Amino acid sequence: MINLPPSPSTRRNFLGTVGGGFAGLALSQMLSREAAASALQHHPPKVKRIIQLFMTGGASPMDTFDYKPELARLHGQMLGPKEKPEGQTGVCGALMKSPFEFKQHGQSGRWVSSMFPEQARLVDEMAFLMAMSSKTNVHGPGTYMMNSGFLFPGFPCMGAWISYALGNIADNLPAFVVLPDARGLPYNQRGCFSSGFLPAVHQGTVINAGAPRPVPDLFANEKYPFAKPESDAAGLALLAKMNKAHAAQHPGDSRLDARIASYELAAKMQLSAPEAFDVMREPEFVRNAYGMDNKVTEGFGRRCLLATRLIERGVRFVQVWSGPQGATNNWDNHGSIINELPPMAASVDKPIAALLRDLKARGLDDDTLVVWTTEFGRTPFAQNGSGRDHNGGTFVTWLWGAGIRPGVSYGQSDDWGFKTAVNATYCYDLHATVLHLLGVDHEKLTVLQNGIDRRLTDVHGHVVREVLA
Numbered sequence: 001m002i003n004l005p006p007s008p009s010t011r012r013n014f015l016g017t018v019g020g021g022f023a024g025l026a027l028s029q030m031l032s033r034e035a036a037a038s039a040l041q042h043h044p045p046k047v048k049r050i051i052q053l054f055m056t057g058g059a060s061p062m063d064t065f066d067y068k069p070e071l072a073r074l075h076g077q078m079l080g081p082k083e084k085p086e087g088q089t090g091v092c093g094a095l096m097k098s099p100f101e102f103k104q105h106g107q108s109g110r111w112v113s114s115m116f117p118e119q120a121r122l123v124d125e126m127a128f129l130m131a132m133s134s135k136t137n138v139h140g141p142g143t144y145m146m147n148s149g150f151l152f153p154g155f156p157c158m159g160a161w162i163s164y165a166l167g168n169i170a171d172n173l174p175a176f177v178v179l180p181d182a183r184g185l186p187y188n189q190r191g192c193f194s195s196g197f198l199p200a201v202h203q204g205t206v207i208n209a210g211a212p213r214p215v216p217d218l219f220a221n222e223k224y225p226f227a228k229p230e231s232d233a234a235g236l237a238l239l240a241k242m243n244k245a246h247a248a249q250h251p252g253d254s255r256l257d258a259r260i261a262s263y264e265l266a267a268k269m270q271l272s273a274p275e276a277f278d279v280m281r282e283p284e285f286v287r288n289a290y291g292m293d294n295k296v297t298e299g300f301g302r303r304c305l306l307a308t309r310l311i312e313r314g315v316r317f318v319q320v321w322s323g324p325q326g327a328t329n330n331w332d333n334h335g336s337i338i339n340e341l342p343p344m345a346a347s348v349d350k351p352i353a354a355l356l357r358d359l360k361a362r363g364l365d366d367d368t369l370v371v372w373t374t375e376f377g378r379t380p381f382a383q384n385g386s387g388r389d390h391n392g393g394t395f396v397t398w399l400w401g402a403g404i405r406p407g408v409s410y411g412q413s414d415d416w417g418f419k420t421a422v423n424a425t426y427c428y429d430l431h432a433t434v435l436h437l438l439g440v441d442h443e444k445l446t447v448l449q450n451g452i453d454r455r456l457t458d459v460h461g462h463v464v465r466e467v468l469a
Helices: 008-019 021-040 069-073 139-148 158-166 189-193 229-249 254-276 284-289 298-312 337-361 427-437
Strands: 049-055 102-105 110-113 126-132 176-179 317-322 368-374 377-383 387-391 395-401 408-410 420-422 447-449 452-454
Touching: 049 158, 049 298, 049 337, 126 420, 126 427, 139 189, 158 176, 158 317, 158 427, 176 189, 176 298, 284 298, 284 337, 298 317, 298 337, 317 337, 337 368, 337 387, 368 427
Parallel strands: 049 317, 049 368, 126 408, 176 317
Antiparallel strands: 102 110, 126 395, 368 395, 377 387, 447 452
C-alpha cells in the first residue's frame, strides 16, 4: 500500500495557524494537491483530465458499432438458448438482424450504423474496444461494475479513485463532477458516484446542468437579508468551534473533513461557479453545434458543453450520463429497437461529435481523454417481436484523445454479437488503461480496507497497449 502524505486537514490547520487566514489555507491546499499527485503518479502521464460518456441501460452493439452480417443471413431462425439465461427478462426469440443500415467510414473502414452519422465522421480519431464483456447482465450490478470494478455497493468509483490519487487541478472547483440526465439518476442512484471506503471528499459532486442554479444553495436566498458576509464570518467561526469538538469525539471519521472541505470549496465556488456553469456565455454558434437549439439534443448537448467548460477550468474528471434508470428514456430497448433506439441515438450523436471537435478547437485534446461506454450489450435474439434483451456477453467502448492511437480497434465478438471471441476486455482492463494514461500503475494504487489491499481493478486488469499511441 502507498502511504499518502499527511492528511490535508492536518496541514491545513498547521499552515492556517502559521500563515493566517485564507493565505495559509490556499498554501496548504496547493501543497496538499501537489504532494498527493506526485506521490501516486508512477510514470509521466499523457492525460490530465477525463470526460466519461455513459449510456445507461445497455446500448446495443449490433445496432451501433458492431456490424454483424450473419444476423441478416440467419434472420428469423431460432438458434438461441432454449431456456431463459440468468439475468435476461425473457426467453430468447429468433435471431434478429439490425433494422439500421451500416456503412464503412474513414480510412480505418470502421462500420457504423445510420444511428450515429456524426460520430461516424470521427471514427479515424477513435480507438474501439470491440470485445468488452461483463460478469452480469443485470443493470444494477453491471453499472456498479463498470464504475467501481465490483458488482456490489460500497466500493469507490473510478472518479473517486482518480480524485484520491491525483487530487484537484484547480482549487475553486471539484475534482470529480457528475452530470446526470435531467430525467433522473442512473441505476444505483448516487451509488455510482460513491467514494466507498475512501475519504468522503472524493465522491462525485452531482450537478443539475439544466437547473436555473446548477449548484443549489451556493448563495443565500434573497428573502434572508441578514445573510451577509459579516454574519457568514461569525457563523463560520462558531461552526469551526463545533467542528473541532465533534472531530475530537469522532477520530478517523472522514465525513467531517469532507464537510469542511465542501464548505471551503463552496466559498471559492461563489466566485468561480457562476461563470463556469453558465453555458449561455458561449457564443451562439458553439451552443448550436452542441445541439442546444434543438429539443432532441438540448439536454445532452448542454451537459457535454458544460463538461468541456469544466475541464477547461480545472475539473479533473467529468461524467456525463445519457438516460435515467427504468424502462423508458434510456438505452434499455426491450420493446422495440427500431422505435426506442433512434431517439436515444439522436439525442447524443450530434453533441458527442461537437464535444470532440470543440475539445480539439480549444487545444484540450492534448491532455484530455474521452471514454464512451455502457454497462453491457444486448442480445442478437429478438424480444417482444423487435426488442433486444440484456447481454453481458459483449459490448463496445471507444476512447478518444490524449495518448490514444486513432483509428484502431482491439478485440472481436462472435459472428452474432452474443459473446466475445478474440481479446476480451473487462472493466478492469478499461480502468487499468485509463489509470495508465494518467500516469498511475493500477496495481500500485491501493488502500488497505478490512485487511485487504483494495484497488480499482480488484485482482485483475491489464493495460490495453494496442490502443495506446
